[in-house]
Amino acid sequence: MYANLDWLTHTRESAYLPMENIPHQDHPEENSYLCFQRTPSLRRKWRKRYGGLDGNKLLEPNTEDDSTENGSVNEPHQDRNFPQTQSPESLVQARATTVNPSLKSQNAVQPQMPIKFVTPGSIGKRGSCDIAPVGSPMVTNGRPGKVGPQREQAGNPTPFWHSFNRLDPQQAKRKGTADVLFESFASEGRVNTSRLFEAIWRSGIRKTDPRIIDCHLLMTKLQAADGTVNRDAFHRSTTGFVSFIVKALQGRFIIPDFPTFTEETQKLFLKTKQLDPVKQGPGNEGSWKWGVSICTVDGQRLSLGDCMEPFLLEALSWPFVYGMAVDQLGVDYVHRYVGVEEFSKYDSPFTLTKQGMPHSPLIVTGAIITASLLQLPARVEAEEEKYDSVLNTFRRLCNKEHTNLNCTSYQNLKKESVRLHSLSFYLQEKKCFPESVDINAAVDLIQQCSSTEVTCESGAVMAATLANGGLCPLSGDQVLSPSSARAMLSMMQVAGMNDYSRLFHFKTSVPAKSSKSGSLLVAVPGVLGIMCWSPELDAFANSWKAVHFCEELVSTFQLHSFDIRTPFRQVVAYRQWKAESEGYQIMNILLAAYRGDVQSLRRYFLSGVDMNAVDYDGRSALHIAASQGQTEAAKFLIENAGASISVRDRWGTTPLQDAVRSNHSHMVQMLQKSEG
Incomplete structure (x- = not known):
């Protein structure tokens, strides 16, 4: 993950430096001897603690104590101190002693010139940058450079891990969530409302969402002429929200990276739109129309194409009628009158x-039988019309979005209802109906449900409600019981796609229901709901564009029930990994700073992650952010996240010195202004 990043692969030239190349030496007579400046690599300890940089080991941090080979436990940060390295003469002497122990006494009495070790000096005044005189060599953090900290010849340096301050946990607890949210967007004590809500809209939430619309309207009303609000107005607007x-800003929805999901879905949509049908089917008029809408179980919305074009439910209403009957009467009672087999292979419906x-x-x-079950007097109020009750349930499923009865289609369907009446008479002859039901009323109810527009x-929200166990993600209304939603999804999985049901189940494993109007409703349990519409049908009387799009979507985002999902697969991961280790969080924070991704930095800040966390260097x-010139990211880290400007890495370098070395003038000015 870090292999291609310069800020992770760069190493300091901290090997062997001659004495004559180091300025301000106190013993010029010792120039003939080599001295060494070595800075210990913390990669070994960092990888031991966090499990390395590869694979799933980062998700399982090592909580064991750091111990030496003989079993003794080291003090915290003990191995981070800069050790003094032995000279070549001492190394040769040690090896000779190992080979011939008799040399130990001889070497012990021989006087040796003292070896002076150059240790990393302590940094001078914070943010100060010393320019070396022309012609004089200078070493910056163990390597040649123009700008670097002053080095002292005596005394131990202050370790870099002591140079930054962490947030006091007790102080963090005293801060309310609203205060932390305000500080994450505040600039000079005020919050820009457009920036706040743009960050929310990026997570997939819409302005018309009933869970946020009141907050948006009130904050827009209280904002000043420059579009900002103070702390009091912010608290007043966000109370209850x-x-x-x-949750939206932390990325704790089912699709945390919704912009990436949107981009990939748009590619699939355009690719499907450009395809030509292999085999023409009946009813291909208006084939240029193509619309897709997606709604997740958390209310994230995405609509593409002709998503606002109205169409009839027709056969899509049948699983909902079945679900209402199960919700009112119970699954065992309903299946006394209707089976649970897969789609019938018989050509004639009179079987x-x-x-x-x-x-x-x-x-x-x-469908006629389940519609008749809704007429039982013990379950329906006498003064309420049957279809009004069904239509009210439809509207609750989609949070009162576009769902109406198309009267013209209903009248036309009544004129052509000979087939439905003949089937009802056949069922009556076979004694399939329960007692005391009106058969004509059942046929009329099916016609009204099929004529619903x-x-x-609105169909995507209905599908998301089914995927969410009957709970509408937008309103929080439990429209159907979880057992009813489970029964509906089970029947859709085995008999929802006509003769194509088995093959569609094999490719996607998700419940779906199609109709001859060109619509396709898909519910991925616990994830999202999809509604596709294209009037162009295939040989199975399904919308071939909708079928192809759903199959590609399931394959791209690993929505198949038997997909092994992992964040390290080379596909777009739609799920959030809830158990991120500390090492994995540090990697993501540094990567977000490298890219200048303020959204990700804010997400981790609101999640309580320490923004002063460091890597093994x-x-x-x-x-x-300073070395890469990411001004916006650095501004957020300093002003909103409270990042320490004086933090030093293991070479003693501050962010200001990194910005100066990388020639980022705007970054240097901002850091100097923040220090002042």
Whole structure:
């Protein structure tokens, strides 16, 4: 992950430096001897603690105590001190003593010239940069350079891990969530409302979302002429919405990286739109229309193409009628009158199972039976019309978005209802209906449900409600019981795609239901719901564009039930890994600073991650942002996240010195202004 980043692979030239190349030496007579300046590499300890840089080991931090080979436990940070390295003469002497112990006494009495070791000096005044005189050699942090800290010849240096201050946990607890949220966006004591809500919209939440619309309207009303609000107005506007806003900014939705998900989905949408049908099917008028809408179980929305074009539910209403019957009467009672088999392979609908009932509630005969079950007087109020109750449930499923009865289509369907009446008479002859039900009312209810008009957006919310166990993600209304939603999804999985059900299940393993209007409803349990619409049908009477799009989407984002999901696979990972180790968090913070990704930095800051955390070279996120010239990221780290400007890496370098060395003038000015 870090292999291609300069700020992780750069090494300091800290090997062997001759005495004559080091300025201000106190013993010029010792120039003939070599002295050594070595800075210990902390990669070994860092990898031992956090599990290395490869694979899933980062997700399992090593909590064992650091111990030596003989079992003794080291003090904290003991091995981070800069050790004094032996000279070549002492190394030769040690080897000779090992080979011939008799040389030990001879070498012990021989006088030796004292070896002076050059140790990393302590840094002078914070942020000061000394320029070497022309013609004089200078070493900056163990390597030649123009700018660097002053080095002292005596005394032990202050380790870099003592040069930054961590946030007091007790002080952090005293801060409220609203205060932390305010400080993460504040600039000079005020918050820009457009910046705040743009960050929220990037997570997939819309302005019309009922969970945030009141907060948005109130803050817009209280903002000043420059579009900012103070702390009091911010607290007043966000009261009751803080937890939702923080959840959106922390990326704790089912799709944490929604911009990447949107980009990849748009590519699939355009690719599908440009495809030509292999085989024409019936009813291909208006084939140029193509719309897709997606809604997750957390209410994240994405709509593409002709998503606002209304179309009829038709056969898509049958699983919902079945779910309402199960919710009111129970699954055991409903399946006394209708079977649970896969899609019937018989050409004629005038066929029943061996038990004398329709094969499935998702075929026309099964839909008539389930519609008749909704008429039982013990479950429906007498003064309420049957369809009004069903339509009210439809609207609750989609949070009262576009869902209406198309009266013109309903009247046309009534004129052509001979087939439905003949099937109802056949079922009546076979005694498939329960007692005391009105068969004509059941047929009329099916016609009204089939004539219900929706759009891709409202249909996607209905699918997301099914994927969320009957709980609408936008309103929080438990429309259907979880057992009813489970029964609906199970039937959609085995009989929802007509004769293509088995093959679609093999490729995607997700429940789906199609209709001859060109619509396709897909529910990925616990993740999202999809509604696609294209009037162009294939030989199975399914929308071939919708089928192709859903199959590609499942393959791209690993939505198949038997996919092994891991964040290190070369695919777009849609799930959030909730158990990130400390080492993995440090890697992500430094990578976000390298890219200038303020959104990711804010997400980790709101999650309580220490923004002064360092890697094995002691470099913090501010070091990385300063060396790469990421001004916005550095500004956020200093002003909002409280990052320390005086933090030093293991070479004693501050972020200001990194900015000067990299010739980022704007970064230097900002850091100097922050220090002053």
